[in-house]
Amino acid sequence: MNMNAVRFHYPPDTHFLEVCDSLGLFVLNEVAGWQNGYDTKTGTNLIKETVQRDVNHPSVIIWDHGNEGGWNYEIDHVFHDYDPQKRIVIHPWSDFNGWDTHHYPTYLTGMHRFNNGENVFFPTEFMHGTYDNGIGAGLEDFWKRYKQSPLFAGGFIWAMLDEAVLRSDWTGEQKYDSKGNLAADGVLGPHREKEGSFFTVKEVWSPIQFEPKLITSTFDGSFLITNEYIYTNLEDCKLEYRVLKANESILYTDKKAEIIASKPISIASIEPGETRKVHFDVPENFFEGDWLEITAHDKHGRDIYTWSWYHTSCTIFSKQVYY
Template identity: 50%
Template sequence: TAELRPHDGFYVNNRKVIFKGVNRHSEWPESGRTLSKTLNIADVKLIKEMNMNAVRMSHYPPDPSFLEACDSLGLYVINELTGWQAKYDTEVGTKLVKELVVRDVNHPSIVMWANGNEGGFNYDLDYLYAKYDNQKRLVIHPWERFNGTDTKHYPDYNYVVNTALYGNDVFFPTEFMHGLHDGGHGAGLDDFWSMMMKHPYAAGGFLWSFADEGVTRLDRNGEMDIQGNAAPDGILGPHREKEGSFYTIKEIWSPVQIAMKDLPANFDGKVLVENQYSFTNLNQCSFEWKLSNLPNPAANNQQSLGASGKIKGITLSPGEKGFLSIPLPANWKSSDVLYLTAFDAFKQELFTWSWAIKMPAAPITNTANSKSKINVSETVKALTLVVDGISYQFDKKTGYIQNVKNIKSEISISGGPALAGVKCELKEFKHYASGDDYIIEPIYNNEAKFKVKWIFSSGKTVKLDYEYSVSGEVDFMGITFNYPEENITGMKWEGNGPYRVWKNRLKGTTFGVWNNDFNNTITGESWKYPEFKGYYANIYWVTIKNKQAPFTVYTSKKNTFFQMLKPQKAAGATNNNTTPAFPDGDLGFLDGISAIGTKFQAAEKLGPQSQKNMQLNYSWNKGSLWFDF
């Protein structure tokens, strides 16, 4: 049975369900709207891999083989009368409703019918669905309040807040979080979903949309035609390439929920778990855990696994919470990262959570070598230090490092550390010996609230201590350096990956060591994923691979963001909603980053995580970096 209970929710077999859904067009680049059974099954599997349980057939009924796959693999379906924003006349519409319902009536996956879309509603056709459907499943008008439902398209966050407080209809937007390029979908979903679930009559929602729609143009040498910004709005690419939001959705909509962000100081192996299934007890699921040691920047080896184990699912009914106990060995804190994977009753992975065990730390250096003298020379414009055969040059007018040379090559790092988004005026360029060390300490005007100290020590990597303070609302916070984009070939890092993040899309990544080659991918206009340029989360160290000489920077605190260059604005973008703000520098070490919007809404309309970074008083942010050239 499938029924709407007014002022309550949507029920399947007398159990309230929440639709975690997506809109799906029938499309493949080489065959247009014509799909094979194999492709239809593959799409259903991809939808389920994101932990979705529902799909809307926008804006026409699919191939029967797609519905058969939904029946057998398990997806709720909204089946829809063909059309888009314009209604059929009654004569033609009567024939089409009969053809639709008679063809598809026996598919158990179909839980409701949609009569048109976004104003394309012929009210004189509504009664006909029940005429051909003995089960008399619900008929909705997507986008309209109708038949006890509120299916508002593209609500902003405040609409969701308002309807959660005052709405009287069962709420499930049949299109929301309109993905465009890398915006929407996973970005903002965490806040939207949390608020949607506070609606007393919540029934979930359907993201727009499943995949970018590109057509391979043989008359243009195989170019993928996405029609400007009309089609690059999927979670996957035209050939089902996975964007970062794929994994964000997978985590947010996992029926097994774990909210623990970091390991508590007194962690005893107990993890709070919530069962968000509708029908399944968690004793039908299973878990695996493993400890891992991560390679250092210079190592070519992969991470090495330590202890691991399997755990039977715990008895938790839908909606219940309880503790899962991981039998960690006594020496577990000597590992670098803990992974926990949940599997469903069919041994399919629901999600893998990861937690760094150790804090970021300075690199290990070989102090056994005899120390060499630090040589200092200066001109009117520049100060040069030579330490252990490496030359460092500073601009005395700005206080910034402007060049490094090692035995192999010049390294064109310059312009930093600059305070992101703030112009600082150098007041004094201090430099002095301190025991065996040499200190460079630019002093900036008081208004900048920016302190910098370089510490050079023979036999050790260069250390940079910095402090800054900002107040009010800012797009980003931290320090940056310049480095020529044309020299960069890739990056290797320890932190969350392999995908970039936004302030409102931090979920879905995994802690580990990652290695990405340079690309200039513009999400939805080219499809080499993961995209290279952008923000990365929880960086412990990063190696900048380049044509000169690779160098590594280590951080001192968890939750440091790293900026790798600036993504290009999409050619098809008609606004800046999906073009987030970036600092002027090329390489940034940041405490705050910007959020991204959707096709129709700027980021600030998408909820708390999408707001700018805010500090209401002048508290100081402190950090250290170590540079290994």
């Protein structure tokens, strides 16, 4: 889903860190402490053992000291005592040491606190699945405004999957239940199946972003594209366009639209952070189609996302209701 970082509420299994090392994922490695900090003796030992175990994993970029009040200021120094790189130490949910990781701000509160603040900000929990029932709802609004600030450094969605259990004691019928909104409704379903939110997150977090475009009768095959990768030049990625035509109604059927034209799109150098124009030669039968799709793959051949645009010259069906 185009994510590149993960946070736990506890130090993860070393195998998971090895996988993150191999994939290039960023890890926030967290010493547990759930809204109540450890005493100095216990906390010192836990931090020491965590850092000594995980210090050589390149995926670990930040040490988290507890969660939502679960920190002890007296032992923050222990992370750096055993980490020669002296990586960032944060207190998730707070302003600490120049980092603002405030959790679950409302839209206007978040925009004021983060975008008008003086600290680098990355909410270590936001878009709470318990309350928006799907996470995808509203994500684009938050993300677009956050990105306007040069202090924005990302964010972490809670949680990854629906924390539902199969039970029959609640309603008498055996079904998955998260007891209303008292447990997380995550990006994935309880079996890690891809739900609507998955595809929303994948689009909003895509490292390739298209500027808004209308496909009209004067369309010349050009788009403005922004590279939101951290390291990768878009010349290492692949784009392909397809023009599709629905010869008859395909809604609610297993029929597929006909591809009447397709071709790779050449990408010149687009460095991270740059916005540049890409162009393809519009085929002669372009306006015989009903919509355009562009699919992007990364340098490893993995799917990034597929965007679609309909032709404004096509017939748009609508329904009006009169009262």
